[in-house]
Amino acid sequence: MTTHAGDKIRLLLVDDEEGFRAAIARRLAKRGMAPAQASSGEECLTLLDTSPMDVVVLDVRMPGMNGIDTLKAIKTNHKDIQVILLTGNAAVSDGIEGIKSGAFDYLTKPVEIDHLFNKIKQAFGMIQLEEEKRQQLAYREKLEKKMVDTDRLAALGTLSTGIAHEINNPLAIINEAAGVIKQILEAPDMAQLPRQGDLLMALDKIETSIKRAGKITQQLLGHVKKQGPRLATTDMRLLILETLALLKGGIKKKQINILWKTEEKEHMLITDPYQIRQVLVNLITNAIHALDTNGTISLSIHETPAYMILGIEDDGVGISSDNLGKIFDPFFTTKSFDQGTGLGLFVVNKIITGLNGEIEVESHPGQGTVFMIKLPLNSGGMAQ
The missing domain is CATH 3.30.565.10 (Histidine kinase-like ATPase, C-terminal domain)
Known part of the structure; x- marks a missing residue:
């Protein structure tokens, strides 16, 4: 979850009682919050698909999709959102069920506005804490990966030195043998040898490939001993x-x-x-x-x-x-x-x-x- 400008809490109030919902919104606005509103669980989920929110204050008892079902849908599709349930005095069991389903907390109606305000800030603080944990975890994983890569590269450096030595030795022998064969073929008494030109051309290809292989071993060692490019x-x-x-x-x-x-x-x-x-x-x-x-x-x-x-x-x-x-x-x-x-x-x-x-x-x-x-x-x- 990315942090938004000014860490202003994106808040959604969901309640089918328009008068209650509007009153809560006005009182929270006086405390610096600007909540969006929805009148049903269905409207809440539709709004969340297009408008990211941090905290949802959700009434449990609503016609149609009730608060518990809405909560479960929010936690399925928007797992970073924190949900505070509002329930009647006679329905405390709904609040307990909501906690089991992933709600941050539940408050009983009539709700005390300062208590709700503080609970919203606590829920948002939990979001920030979880984000910090994720960032720390990502940083630790990145650091651990870098350490593993460093260890691998150190091992690769040792391996590269050995590989280059093992390759360069036979290359030197092949190069020397090709040189001897070339001297023999270019001797005056070999001038009439059938297809002498083809043999010399084949030796030229061998020598060119030896040089190319030598360059490759140099590149293999490039991360061990830095060499400037040959422009x-x-x-x-x-x-x-x-x-x-x-x-x-x-x-x-x-x-x-x-x-x-x-x-x-x-x-x-x-x-x-x-x-x-x-x-x-x-x-x-x-x-x-x-x-x-x-x-x-x-x-x-x-x-x-x-x-x-x-x-x-x-x-x-x-x-x-x-x-x-x-x-x-x-x-x-x-x-x-x-x-x-x-x-x-x-x-x-x-x-x-x-x-x-x-x-x-x-x-x-x-x-x-x-x-x-x-x-x-x-x-x-x-x-x-």
Whole structure:
């Protein structure tokens, strides 16, 4: 429940006796309250659907829907509202039943106005107390989550160091072996070797992939040892095409349609191409996983005077509203243990914010997901 201006109590009086109701309203108005009025339980519930209230003063004995039934309906549909029951001297049992049904208190008629006034303030104080408890609980949960994330990131730092070491060692061996093979193939006595050019081209691809894998391990260590971006003038459309080529196996397997929503031209941006490639690989891979056969991935590039906006959209399974706010959290994943680590989108968000950019996501279950990445056209002035 949100706090309203000035903490003024929003009060509703419900009684079928118009004269009594109006008299109570006038006397409360002299004490600074401005109560709304309803003449029946049905009118009360209708009014509550359109006009939020804090406290309802409710007569028990009314024709049609009586006060107890009205109270139960209020507690079902508006659980934060506090209800004070008014009952006749001969119907104290109704007040007791009301307390059992969730009423804040009950008063007997004829009611003493100052007593009613104080009881309304007490009921509102209970609302404020409950709101404070909720805020404290939310803050504690947020703090506990942050502590858990910090512990996870500390563990991830240790894990990352080990992973990078384990990956870099075989990469170095592969790189050295590729270099030896290349020297042999380029020797004069190998000039007549059949398909020598194809073999050398394959070795070039191996060396390029080794460098790319090395960059990935550096990014993996980025949260342990902060590294500034390596800026270069980059054609974003070409970078996306290169990423699609890397992922062509998954695209072809599912017969995915690639739809470009931008004109064929250069879209130049000063940024870190290695980090942006990692972002694109993660987002397009996620889109592939979200699609069935013959699904569509739509790609767009839009430029403003200061920014370039990249769009990656799929018409796949979508993300539930419950999960949408968690997708950038470390280790959060809806995939099975062997299919996802929950780090992909966490790394994506870290990279984009590190480049002074922004990332937004919109998704609807069964309709698909769109990621929008906003990057400054010239990141040269960013803080290192």
